[in-house]
Amino acid sequence: METDAFWFKTTYLNTTASLDEHENHRVPAILSWEVGNVTCDVVTKKNNSYACLSTNSMCVNSSSGSGYLCNCKEGYQGNPYLPDGCQDIDECADKQPPCAGCKNTPGSFSCPDTRSLKVVALAVGSSIGVAIVAIAITCTYLIHERKKLDKIKRKYFQQHGGMLLLQEIRLNQGTAFTVFTEAELIDATDKFDNRNILGRGGHGTVYKGMLKEGSLIAVKRCVSMTSEQQKKEFGKEMSILSQINHKNVVKLLGCCLEVEVPMLVYEFIPNGTLFQFIHGSNGCHNIPFSTRLHIALESAAALAYLHSWASPPILHGDVKSSNILLDKNYAAKVSDFGASILAPTDESQFVTLVQGTCGYLDPEYMQTCQLTDKSDVYSFGVVLLELLTGKKALNLEGPENERSLSLRFLCAMKEGRLMDIIDDCIKNENDMGLLEEVAELASRCLEMVGERRPAMRDVAEKLDRLSKVMQHPWVPAQHLPEEMESLLEESSMVSLEMIGTGNFSMEKRIVQGLLESGR
Template identity: 55%
Template sequence: MEVRFLQFGLGLLLLLAARHAPVTAVRSPQCQSQCGGVDIPYPFGIGDNCSLSSGFNVSCKVQGRTSKPFIGKAELLNISLISATVRVLLPIATHCYNTSSGRMDFSGKWVNASNATYRFSDVYNKFTVIGCNTLAYISDMNGTSYQSGCVSTCSNLSYVTNGSCSGIGCCQTEIPKGMDYYRVGFDRGFNTSKIWTFNRCSYAALMEAAAFNFSTAYISTTKFNDTRNGMAPSVLDWAIRNGSMSCEMAKQNKTGTYACLSRNSACVESTNGPGYACNCSQGYEGNPYLADGCHDVNECNNSPCPSGGVCTNTVGHYQCSCRAGRKLSKLKNACDPDTGLIIGVTIGFFVLMVFCFSGYMILQKRKLTKVKKEHFRQHGGMILFERMKLEKGLAFKVFTEAELIHATNNYDNSTIIGKGGHGMVYKGIVKDNVPVAIKRCVMIDERQKKEFGQEMLILSQVNHKNIVKLVGCCLEVEIPMLVYEFISNGTLFELIHGKNKALQISFNTLLRIVHEAAEGLSFLHSYASPPIIHGDVKTANILLDGNYAAKVSDFGASVLAPSDEDQYVTMVQGTCGYLDPEYMQTCQLTDKSDVYSFGVIVLEVLTGQVPLKLDGPETQKSLSSSFLVAMKENNLDAVLPSHLKGQESAELIRGLAELAKQCLDMCGTNRPSMKEVADELGRLRKLSLHPWAQLEAERESSQSLLGGTPPANFETIEDYTSGYPTQEGEILPMNPGSQYYAR
């Protein structure tokens, strides 16, 4: 594979300005002030003794029949003294499929402005990535202080939209302050070798956000890279950076290096790194870096005085006066008539405003009530009420918006207990001091708006001991809110990797938790009517109650299995490391997508490793990939932790590994069902708890992953569904979310 990693230096090679030379008090009249139609104001300059220091040098180069200004090797587009910025062209990194060699050609970039006048603007720039199967990174010199990136995917051009850069064909991320060096690279696991017919190249660049408008042509052609010959506009913040000098230090400097030379100028601290810049004082405009650079602004050209007033310009300010018979009211900025008229007009105006405001508030209240009723109707609230009347004792409550606002102290930030792509989760206290988790969804499609009430009825009647209960919902808002039971003991992810990792939890306990989670998912797939597909199975969505019993959560109102097999998900959902590769290609969510994700969970328990590592060798970033390679090479020990090898039976470890391998099959039809997975885990648990029962376990294995009857400890459907005591006629609901709803 051809690799090109180019340095585009603005600092060490081009702007050797770690320490500035003494200030040039007056620029020579012979200094060139323009190049290629671009103004070059002081402190910048072209030629010797024409700039404040070497860090502000600009070169004017002739290219063909035209001249262009450059800062080092970066073409200069324009300079702003007011905002202390320059716009330059910086290189675009590319990752292209070579049809001749059949390989990916990579051209990475780094740009260096360290120890110089400039910093990459965190306000005006964004790291932008373009492509249909690409993951690009941006980092500092060593990748230790800062590293970020984003992934951009699309299975075909029909999903790509002009002007949209939200992760489908294009994505963007912000950068921190103080960056004077960056490097760009691509994840080699993402490439265009299979989609080169409509997307041969991927691109990444740190560029000015306002100058970028995504076009679908950037995917199917090389237009993005060709428009400016492999360059993109970027904004650099500049400042006077004599070491870490501030305004106060610069003003006290007695060597004459203070750069704000104009009498009518002010020093402004740099907002991006150490140093300062200069601006003309209020009422003045011009160049604050020249002795007489700031001159008075004639505010009367755009008169700020009231209608009927007379504006008189003064140095640095202006004055307003009124004609005879009127006087200027500075408070209201108006030329008022006599006092009696003022009082009458004021009282009348006040009465009118009170009347209008009262009428407006009444109309707004009526409008709000009407909107709430319409939302309630759209979301199926009438269906819910009718059903609740017919089925008295239905353990489900329709909350008002006011109740949930009170329960969360108006959604105070201190009550936030979870964030994710589906919404925000708050802890609230409802009637009778019952703690609940309240989820405010961020989006819901039109189909779900129409069927929300019916879906809530379905979810409220699902009852399983390993599924979080749905307590109720709120329908009088634009996007319905869900209310769940509160689960207090964290997640399986935290138990394996996070803050609860230090707890002495046996492997048998972890195996029990995974088995219980499988039972919950099996119920959703096999016994719920209609079946429910989770869509985001991961250890962070397996909650643990006070007894460390598993509770599957985070499957929301948008998880009912599509009735039409051709129905596609228009936006990829889920979590990197757990996503089904087949789903990524087809955008068709099935129950086997949940099986794949559950296979990753089995690997986490088995290896104690996270599913995805952004650092480390390329071959070890994906846990599932590393595991499948180890299984193929018959080298399972390579991925197992040392303590597990000696403490657990080889049959148990091999059984779990084989189960994970079948779940991670690239073809969904070859994967077992969740019911088969749960049966196999039950068999393996028996093997773990009673190793002397090997013959019995082998007999039951023929009924596990290959199909058969439910495991011995579940004889009826009722054994799968409940663990909560119920009264006659009471239906306990299931809840897709809680304290750790989205991670």
């Protein structure tokens, strides 16, 4: 019997009272047994007969010393004689776990080190506190910088006449002019990526861009403005330029004034510049004279509009083939008006800094530094020469006497060698008279004294007449359109004047046409 469950009394010897005093007349019994007749150190070496099959069991020598028993290791319970008989005891699952935060482990359990927890909690709390303070400081700094940046942007906006410009836009509600933010233009040009550069010039760099609605634009980042007067007048100039609406002038869509140097936004013209068209890799050999004359006429018409019909008049200041763009139909579009100036009303307003491009600069302007409408006429004369000759305005690689196209042309005209300098691909017997007329017009534009040069409106009218003559070759009179009839009458009226000046080329064409038509 189990020792603790039975208490022996002498009265039990002659009676059965011992069983009556125990519940159900039963007493727990103990079965003493052992495995085999060898000890643990021997049997553990005999794998085939070792009875402790559970991995978490242990061998214990029996009290008799002749056998052994199997027990589960500490922290495990179950049957050690079965392969998986000893299972882990989850001490932390008790109703009263050994400690707060108890964590069960195989064969045991662990309690957290409260001191370490306090240290960790303190460290985490401190880190969070430092992070919050850092975030607060950063946010305060960013807010301060944002306010500072907004203040600077407002300053630039007012400095460049932004308030005046907005007022003008409100007064002219029909004007499609937009004041863009810097962020909008940064996004449109992909942060002014170099891959979007369309061209560079003395007045700034032009980038191709696309607005969110999908329309293409050309964004010009101007170079710095040197005078305070320019800064004050910028908004006024933008207001006037925004109202220019001529088919041969690149449309100014808007501007950005909240930056140190204003940015201009123009319509995007797809076919590049006239300079590229004439002097590009393909050269100008595929350009017929009619196309060249048409481009010259449209360019002259745009400049004439600016000089004579814009209010107030506008001087371009940098007329050249690279500032004449060609649209999808190869119509001319005069560009780069952000660098232009309003026509001065008194001597104090004349430009005092020479600007422009070598090869196109008016010699008189270089001496006086006074930009006039006749300075644009001279520059346009050089563009006419490029169209006639297919040569660049300035060729630094050539002989000294041939570097300037205008000087080379004037020498050829003086010596009667005009055809030596005219582009071979437009030398046509039928167009010789027209070529001479255009060349004569170019030479008048290139007069050294500005007063002797024609006005741009006169240049445009002359090119318009020549273009109409070229569009309507001489045919029998009964087939001539009314427009040609009036042209013949007009040409006949001026024939005496042309004879008096020794200019017979147009007269020859008129007389020839009259003879052929029976008139």
